[in-house]
Amino acid sequence: xxxxxAGIGVVTRPGPQRPTALPGRRQAAPxxxxxxxVTGSGxxxxxxxxxxxxxxxxxxxxxTDGYTAGSADLLxxxxxxxxxxxxxxxxxxxxxxxxxxxxxxxRPGRGPLRLVAVAVVAVPHVVxxxxxxxxxxxxxxxxxxxxxxxxxWPELVGGSWPVATVVELAWKESAFVALVVVAAxxxxxxxxxxxxxxxxxxxxxxxTRVFVPTAVPALAAASLIVFVYSVGxxxxxxxxxxAHPEPLPVMAYRLFGSIxxxxxxxxxxxxxxxxxxxxxxxxxxxxxxxxxxxxxxxxE
Amino acid sequence: MSAVDGGARRRRTGRPAVHALDVAVLAWLVVPVLPxxxxxxxxxxxxxxxxxxxxxxxxxxSAYDGGLVPALARSTVLGLAVAAVxxxxxxxxxxxxxxxxxxxxxxxxxxxxxxxxxPPFSVAMGLDVLLLRTGLPGPVAVVLLLVVLALPYTSxxxxxxxxxxxxxxxxxxxxxxxxxxxxRRRATLPAVRLGxxxxxxxxxxxxxxxxxxxxxxxxxxxxxxxxxxxxxxxxSGNEAAVAALSIxxxxxxxxxxxxxxxxxxxxxxxx
Numbered sequence: 001x002x003x004x005x006a007g008i009g010v011v012t013r014p015g016p017q018r019p020t021a022l023p024g025r026r027q028a029a030p031x032x033x034x035x036x037x038v039t040g041s042g043x044x045x046x047x048x049x050x051x052x053x054x055x056x057x058x059x060x061x062x063x064t065d066g067y068t069a070g071s072a073d074l075l076x077x078x079x080x081x082x083x084x085x086x087x088x089x090x091x092x093x094x095x096x097x098x099x100x101x102x103x104x105x106x107r108p109g110r111g112p113l114r115l116v117a118v119a120v121v122a123v124p125h126v127v128x129x130x131x132x133x134x135x136x137x138x139x140x141x142x143x144x145x146x147x148x149x150x151x152x153w154p155e156l157v158g159g160s161w162p163v164a165t166v167v168e169l170a171w172k173e174s175a176f177v178a179l180v181v182v183a184a185x186x187x188x189x190x191x192x193x194x195x196x197x198x199x200x201x202x203x204x205x206x207x208t209r210v211f212v213p214t215a216v217p218a219l220a221a222a223s224l225i226v227f228v229y230s231v232g233x234x235x236x237x238x239x240x241x242x243a244h245p246e247p248l249p250v251m252a253y254r255l256f257g258s259i260x261x262x263x264x265x266x267x268x269x270x271x272x273x274x275x276x277x278x279x280x281x282x283x284x285x286x287x288x289x290x291x292x293x294x295x296x297x298x299x300e
Numbered sequence: 301m302s303a304v305d306g307g308a309r310r311r312r313t314g315r316p317a318v319h320a321l322d323v324a325v326l327a328w329l330v331v332p333v334l335p336x337x338x339x340x341x342x343x344x345x346x347x348x349x350x351x352x353x354x355x356x357x358x359x360x361x362s363a364y365d366g367g368l369v370p371a372l373a374r375s376t377v378l379g380l381a382v383a384a385v386x387x388x389x390x391x392x393x394x395x396x397x398x399x400x401x402x403x404x405x406x407x408x409x410x411x412x413x414x415x416x417x418x419p420p421f422s423v424a425m426g427l428d429v430l431l432l433r434t435g436l437p438g439p440v441a442v443v444l445l446l447v448v449l450a451l452p453y454t455s456x457x458x459x460x461x462x463x464x465x466x467x468x469x470x471x472x473x474x475x476x477x478x479x480x481x482x483x484r485r486r487a488t489l490p491a492v493r494l495g496x497x498x499x500x501x502x503x504x505x506x507x508x509x510x511x512x513x514x515x516x517x518x519x520x521x522x523x524x525x526x527x528x529x530x531x532x533x534x535x536s537g538n539e540a541a542v543a544a545l546s547i548x549x550x551x552x553x554x555x556x557x558x559x560x561x562x563x564x565x566x567x568x569x570x571x
Contacts, residue, residue: 024395024397027393031451031455035448038427038444039418041430042423042427045429054433095328113329115558116329117329119550122554123509126511126526126530127336131335131546134335138347139347144350174328232419234512238530249419249512252421252422271421271422272422275419278417278418
């Protein structure tokens, strides 16, 4: 029996037309399938649980109780998450830009600073949170260094504002932002700033008119990642925040571990809401991106 | 402003204002970990003393007793497992994207970015719900989810690596008589070695430093170094042990970074 497809063998005879044996689709498939399968099944299970369709015991019943029964707390958690994420992102972006500027202007022999930034990115957030707690709490290092007694020190850890949480996120993520900005601008930075200097721009104008505008696309992308990370982070507000109000991940995990089985839909509702907030932020950013890129392109 | 401008004229790259900025940036990056470094060598350090009353290694002893070594071993295994799966998958996808071998690259690029956007705790909670029903072992689910979280880093690193080399390279190897497999192994993979190393390092980092996925999926039975840090830091009066655990889970990474930087410098000097 002739092999299948023998009739068109003339057309498909292997030749030098393509450098690969496998088409790209098959190369990308395992990664894409895994991402879709794992995130898809995980999210589907969370949404189904939040709607009462996957109860631990008893019969599935479609209900929005998970969202409505504790809607006041859920809204407070959304607000707390947004406050933390917005403050962390603004600080991380601003400070990250500053760190990037210093890294790009480094003279030879200052390479270690870049290594320090990479090390900060590599520190696990739970370690960062533990350390920031030991720095900013009433008995922490900072009040000791400043000679302020624990009683007079503001409640930065576990107080009414998520100060320590925001400091930890801003600290680690500013190093991340800086490395992204450096990676994106390093190649053109020297030529652009030198040209600007030749044209008579002082350091201030070289920063504001050349470095910052060229850094904006990378800065925006990195800021989006910081924002969605801050919405999703559990360990930092769990260690450094107060019990009430709590951000979405802390609320979700607390309810999920509750002995009250009825709390599971509410936990899943908080998790679903967290995912919605993050996706919404990403969609908004993607919609705003073309306009931002156009404005950045105008500088060059 | 005038001081900055005056300094700039004196020497183009040696502005005095920037020295202060260098110091401020270094302080911002380093000060948050200072408490850990001091606590790591303190046995008693009650407020408001600026320096410990008793120096010593008590924290290390209690960290050891609390299971530091097995936790580090578990973190290492977890990091290696994540890297072992996420690196080849990311390399394959990165090759398809970097060499423009896809008719519709946008959906693939978007799917591979999705894990960065979705909060890990949401997906992890769903997987934990599914574990009860499917009987999938917890550690397997932890690795699977962490691989997914690592894939954006590995695939985009490898996309950049493949975009930097010419697909012709593999074609030439084929012309010289290599099989497709030989061409990939002997020509292409060595050319993207640095990308592979970076991708594997990033994937290892995802597994090594994860907290919430390890905790949520499988009910926290997998006690890795970060899980131990979190559990210890949540208690009170064990600052020295927290410091010892934290230093142990960061030091290997810092040493690897320094070694990597030194290697790169040697490579650049040779080039």
